[in-house]
Amino acid sequence: MATPLDPTALGFLLADSRRVPMHVGGLQLYKKPPDAGRSYTRDLFDQMREVDDIAPLFKKHPYRSVKTGGQYVWVEDDDFDIEYHVRHSALPKPGRVRELLELVSRLHSTRMATERPLWEWTLIEGLRDGRIAMYAKMHHALVDGVSANRLLQSILTTDPDARDLPPPWAARPRARTARAQEEAESSLEQVSVSIAAKALEISADAAGLPKALWTTLSRSLRNETSPLSLYAPKSILNQPITGSRRFAAQSWPMERLRGVARESGTTLNDVVLAMCSGALRTYLEEQAALPQQTLVAMVPIGLKAKQSGSASAEGGNAVGSVMVKLGTDLADPAARLQSVHESMRDGKRALAQMTPLQIQAMSAIGQVPAVLPSMLKLGGVGRPAYNLVISNVPGPRVPHFFNGAEMVGNYPLSIPIDGMALNITCTSYAGHMDFGLTGCRRTLPSLQRILTHLDHELTALEQAAGV
């Protein structure tokens, strides 16, 4: 019954600390169905709790004792208590999005109890516009961020009339959720264990680097257009952090972003990055902390299985990363967009020339954020390898529903770490682009202002592109 934690899961469990909790999250916004009665939210909540049979993924927790030889193993929770994991909360008045983001920031700040199954789910009511929200929290030792997002989405359907849909933790649910559960169960194991294990050794011995990664890093020292950049400036984003989280989120119509991409001859992803660039520039100027040199973002990008070679066995896609110069040193929005566009293009070309092993080593960095600080000397002496991570994950194109409630927003929450105080993750969904910013509230004061700056930047880009 008891299976040992694989090295990746173990790494996340051991790395978890008050300052750097290792859980991911998701905030989803829903519109109640037109026929919703007064007790709709309460009924939905009751239904989510009334699950007789819980899926194994949601029942296991890490455990070690003399009997396990001091090793961490997964064991089933004998005292599993659905009331602990599935919670019903409400917002203080006036119930604006501001109050919602404050609550979610707080929920995302607290460490998970590792003696319990590593997930929590909170249904939130009290938004004054009548929408309801769900905040899901899962430890990275349990699933990776991609699997967590898939699990959240597996409960959704395109059928607004479908009811009695089971929550993600129900055992023997419909095929889609079952598949997402299975994938999540093995998601961390699928990370090449040898690479992850090598990467973990680093934290014990910061002097060494996996050979493949070292090769890539060395190349980047000689070649500015390498996908790995060692030319990022010092910035306030790259400091030791505290355990206080701030989450900020907002959506923009995809059509506006597409318009800019079309008129400027760039890609949608370029526009997302340019919005971030301009917004970060304004924010850092406000904080009197804008570096002279451009900020560099690490941008994970999907690689076709064929191209990456390594992932073809599972038929899935591998993930590589490109280091993108955001052009935050440039005052002109159009120039920033152009800089992002060129940097992205060069990075992708370089990535295409990398060997599968090199790409795998790079993935390991993303998969093992716990070791990033020592690995890349973030927060320490010298300059960081990059300043922040900006991910853009494609989501469903058409509206999805959960028991009649239409999902109208879907914002991932990620893990800030020492030396990497801000993470921006975007998801496209049903005609809009949802931005989620997770950061350390004390390292980055008033980071929610970046939302306003993102909005201004999109307008500036539209004007520059002549939309």
Add this chain to the structure above:
Amino acid sequence: MATPLDPTALGFLLADSRRVPMHVGGLQLYKKPPDAGRSYTRDLFDQMREVDDIAPLFKKHPYRSVKTGGQYVWVEDDDFDIEYHVRHSALPKPGRVRELLELVSRLHSTRMATERPLWEWTLIEGLRDGRIAMYAKMHHALVDGVSANRLLQSILTTDPDARDLPPPWAARPRARTARAQEEAESSLEQVSVSIAAKALEISADAAGLPKALWTTLSRSLRNETSPLSLYAPKSILNQPITGSRRFAAQSWPMERLRGVARESGTTLNDVVLAMCSGALRTYLEEQAALPQQTLVAMVPIGLKAKQSGSASAEGGNAVGSVMVKLGTDLADPAARLQSVHESMRDGKRALAQMTPLQIQAMSAIGQVPAVLPSMLKLGGVGRPAYNLVISNVPGPRVPHFFNGAEMVGNYPLSIPIDGMALNITCTSYAGHMDFGLTGCRRTLPSLQRILTHLDHELTALEQAAGV
């Protein structure tokens, strides 16, 4: 700066577990002042957070490392974050007392993060009757229950017009709060360290008992009217527990209880115990788990300093305990009240004959619940020494206010432990008696029904006494 934890605090810290978290709590209900505007609650919350200087008690947390020689010491939190400790929540609709008790049960179920200062304070809005609630949570390693309650009350005033009163965690507050803070700082140290230390040894060596306690226990084996009883029956209250908490609370007019006491020639405390007796009898009958023999309650009682001898140096009162036969085996309410009355009278007489050391040893039991299971073999083989603890703590007689809001209810939450799944604590306040029941939700299903039974029992006692 770093002071070691005294043995009592250390005991509570080490005993803390998922199943038996070692924190106490308090739920207070407030009525807004007549002139409260729309933003009254939000303003109150902002004011409670805007405290520049935090009192030492609320800034320290336990810490150990190689540098401290592996010993736990109190250190000041370098990263103290008021937003973590002071929280603003709201109730889901319909915002009845039921929703409030559900939220408080959940908040009381979760373990505290011992890497942070050991307190949390939640302002709760959304009661449909417009009242606001506050739930305070403090670890027993930081303060004992009495000091926690004093801290909560130290912020109150009898002046409904007083505003800008500081919260309990403000440094240099008015004299009353400062004194309560100081007392709380040393409250655990004042417990006779040698007794507590001896008691703690028990958990390592269940075969031994402190000599003074052993003497008392031995006496009780020979003497039914000893304040220590070893004649309690097995019951569902006396099992190993889980980490799921249910809190239930309700108030009754003091005048009704006083009427019964007056007409029946008993005391107010007797009536409280008789209400508990009848309610427990009905509850256990519903659960088909009523023991044939009467349940025995451990009832802490205050002793005059002179009588107890030991506490006279501090000028305070010592606490002793009486074992009260509740008469749950009797079908007649009047007979139960009489049984409680006689048992209480006998117990007090016996207590008066005890030596200060014996009383101190008994107090140590109450102060160190962590060791009770092994000490008294609760939950193990054999019968428990008693079935539950019922405390009746006198509170203020006149209405008290916090920044204009009138406190209308004050319910302590305590610590259920293995073998002792239910605790009942009553406080008198401004003309009513507030009952607070803290229990393990899974050991005692639907324990909130005891509230209904308490209400029926009071009516039955009134009829029996001819009120």
